[in-house]
Amino acid sequence: MIGGALTPYRPVVSSPCSKSAAVATAVAALDEGRTPERSVLREAVRVLLNVLAARTPGRSVEVRVPPYGAVQCVPGPRHTRGTPANTVEMDPETWLRLATGRLDWTRAVTEGRVRASGARADLSAHLPLELG
Template sequence: MSSPYIKSASVAAALSALDEGRTPERSVLREAVRALLTLLADGAPGRSVEVRVPPYGAVQCVPGPRHTRGTPPNTVEMDPETWLGLATGRLDWVRAVTEGRVKASGARADLSAYLPLELR
């Protein structure tokens, strides 16, 4: 994944499109999702939780036991718009999980301590 410093404009562009009720361009949304996933991995180093935002990316993060084969026991999955909201503080973790916008499984899958991300 590329540097979040370079891609921060894509986050702003994606959020702007969503605020205007438009769907962000696919390439902008992809870059925004990947930039924010990179920030998460940098801010919560580890390999015990896999965070998936299909179809744009996935990272392993959060300190704890490392997972190496098959489906990790701690997974978090959501759509790109939900990820943008959570990562930027526009959406609360508990609300997103309660509304079914986030699928989280495993004892370490609660990312509320790491969100929202500090944008650079």
């Protein structure tokens, strides 16, 4: 608590965070054919998930990037209990490539790199994220 007010566990991600060193470092490693360090990959995934959630507010789709994070986003009916009707799941490297425009949504789904279920589980209109 700061000054009598509760502080959030995770601060709101603003556009400067989308230019984080972790994202730049992780993407550079992927572009060079290397696997990013685990801590860098984790931070980059979380930053980009938070950017997606901030730019596409809602709770109708759950985007999962195990083991690093998950967010709910996209306007529409929200899910309250159990497994969400609309889910998107992928590995961390695929998420970084999709979020930064290095991989096309349709190709990722066709190749089985993204598992999407539900009528709202198409993120193609929201990706790649413009990182300015």
